[in-house]
Amino acid sequence: MTSRLENKGPYYIDFPGRxxxxxxxxxxxxxxxxxxxxxxxxxxxLDAFCPWRSFVVIPNEGMPAAFTFVIDAARVADESWLDEDHVFGFVPMGGQDQIELIAEHIKDLLKNKKGRIGVENGMSNYLPEGNLTHYEYERFKDALPDCEFVDAYTIIDKLSMIKDEGTxxxxxxxSRIVDVGHKAVYEAISNGGWKGMTETEIAGLAAYAMRKEGSEWEWSYTGGNEIASGYRTGLAGGACTPATRKKLQAGEPLMVDIHAMFMLGLGDHSHNYLIEPVTDRQRWHAQNFLDIVNLTLKTYRAGITPSLLAEQMMAFAEERGFADYMVPGFEHGxxxxxxxxxxxxxxxxxxxxTNPDHVYQxxxxxxxxMQYACPQDNIGFRYENPIVIHKDGCEPLSKYPLTIDEIQ
Amino acid sequence: MPQELMYLTKEWRDEAERRLKNELTPEKMNFITSSMSNIYLNCPDGKNKYLFFKFVDGKLDTLALGEGEPPDAEFRISGDYQVFAMISRAELGSQKALMTGKLKLKGNMVKALKLAAIADRLNKVLSQIPAQY
Structure with missing residues (x-):
């Protein structure tokens, strides 16, 4: 994972400034x-990956403190910019369980034991989001009876929305690492290499190639690298395809959606294939998809909104006769x-x-x-690529060629 | 049979200091610099007492016995007098006392884990002092 020693040069982020x-x-x-x-x-x-239940306590001045499960606390301290005096491990022991440990820490910060505490209430369809649970909220209220608890997540959401250069x-x-993964997949499946391969095998060989390049893990909670072939590419409205043991078959599409992580920065790119023999109908679908992806990438810019972009793209799809196959959403955060x-x-x-009227900056x-799915033809395609919004356009971070490759 | 000393009296403290200095070499203490306060609640005289340990480079620097609020320490372990007495008599393990909430630790657990074996050595020396509770 990230090392504090790596937070320099082009990857430097000013965490004390944050x-x-x-x-x-x-x-x-x-x-x-x-x-x-x-x-x-x-x-x-923190600049550290925290896979166990963890908390950060930020006082109104001075250094924050991190709290995580004790089995991982020393690693978090080793990787974070915080020193070990500001990383605490909680355990089921007297005075050391997460509620009491954190509550006591907060009491020490609030010298008169009264104060206003900002918490991260809410919900998400992203499972590992980590909002404060009802139980945790109740226990913290019991442990800090003289404190007022208020929702404060907007502070982080607002500050983290515009990305700095290091991020x-x-x-x-x-994204460069992801492109290496795609190249490895292409080389492995070309010239009949796909025969006998399963989706899980494709996921694994992409992962190996990316790890050799320094990827920390295939970060997506959707099963790491998402690989779909055949009818699975065209599941209606589907945009989540953890790899299965399904074998690749001649005449079927293949969707390769792979993920790499570098210092908590995320690569996420999807590339598509058709395994020969390829029909004219498949090529028609493929061209539709390439055209709308190209148009979408040309349309993104500061000032546009998700709903405005969706309207324009769906109008294009309707005009071309493939609107029925488009999922009418074109991005995620x-x-x-x-x-x-x-x-x-x-x-x-x-x-x-997402607010459909959010104005990109x-x-x-x-x-x-973007997801294209035609269940009746057992075909679908996915495009994903991190893009930076610029004043007059966007910068796709993966440079992998936008094609739908036909594989022998 | 050696004379039994009353637990947490000046005589007991003096004997504890003598034994700790004799038996715990800086090597055995891993040359640590740290401090810990044991806080004994509900002592037989109805008061709360503390025993404050400070080690510098593995040597016992301070062993202070007192009443009321202890000096600031890196670790603070609090619990009922009877719980500490049971630990001293080897009737209860200190880990179990912590895991069942009979003792409370305040301090950085990551650092405490590094010092767990040292704390056991220290407790072992104290538990060998003939004492009445």
Whole structure:
């Protein structure tokens, strides 16, 4: 995973600066302590991957403290920019369980034991989001009876929305690694190499190639590298395909959606194949998909909104006669590990979903994500690529050629 | 049979200091620099007492017995007098006392894990002092 020694050069992120920015926002909202529990918050503030239940406690001034399961605390301390005096491990022992340990730490920060504590309430369709659970909330309230608890996640969401150069460079490197994974898959399946291969095998050989390049893991909670072949590429509305033991077959499509992580920056790119013999109908579907992806990439820019872009793309698909096969969504949010799915702030008509009228700004980073599925023809395609929003366009971070390769 | 000393008295503390200095070499203490306060609640006289240990480079620097609020320490272990007495009599393990919540530890658990074996050595020396509770 990330090492504190690597936070330099093009990948440098000013973590103390991030904490100061949070503290400035806390002051505006009269928050004395920020209790972060979401994976996105932990990555964004600690620069360490926290796979176990973890918390970050940010005082209104000074250093934050991280709390995680004791079996992983020394590693988090080793990798984070925080020193070991600011990383605590909790265990089921007197005074050391997560509620009491953190509550006592907060009491020490609030010298008079009263204060306003910002927490991360909410919900997400991303399972590892890490909002404070009802049980945790109740226990913290019991342990800190004189404190007021308020929702404060917007502080992190607002500050993390526009990406700094170090973050973007980490994503650039993760995308370069993903491109190496795609090349390895292409070389392995070309010239009949696909025969006898399963989806899981494709996932594994991509993973091996990416790990050799320095990828930390195939980070997606959707099963790591998502590989689909045949009818599975065309599951209606489907955009989640953990690899199975299904063998690749002649005449079928193949979707290779692979993921790499570099210093908590995420690579996520999907490339598509047709295994020969290829029919004219398959080629028609393939051309439709390539055309709409190209148009979408040309359309993204600062000032556009998800709903405006979707309207334009669906109008194009309708005009071309393939609107029935398009999933009418063209992106999902992305940020340092744990920040996935929702774009922008929680200010849309449906709580904790992307606001369709979110106006993109320069240096926002999203995944351009498009799914084409025609179940009756047992065919589908997926495109994913992290893109940086610029004033007059967008920068796709994966440079892998946009094609649908026909494989012998 | 050696004379039994009353637990947590000045005489017991002096004997504890003598034994700790004689039996725990800096090598055995891994040359640590750290401090710990044991806080004994509900002592037989109704008071709360503390025993404060400070090691510098593995040598016992301070062993202080007192009442009320102890000096600041890197680790603070609090519990009922009877729980500490049971540990001293080897009737209860200190780990089990922590895991069942009979003792409370305040301090960085990651650092505490590094010092667990050292704490056991220290407790073993103290448990060998003939004492009345």
């Amino acid at each position: 904490i100061k920015a949070i503290q400035q926002e806390m002051a505006k909202e009269h928050i004395d302590v920020y209790l972060g529990s979401r994976l996105r918050t932990l990555s964004w503030t 973007i460079n980490r994503f650039r490197e993760a 992305i940020g340092m590990m744990g920040d996935e799915w929702r774009i922008g702030l929680n200010d849309g008509p449906f709580p904790f979903w 320069e240096n926002e980073l999203i995944i351009c994500a």
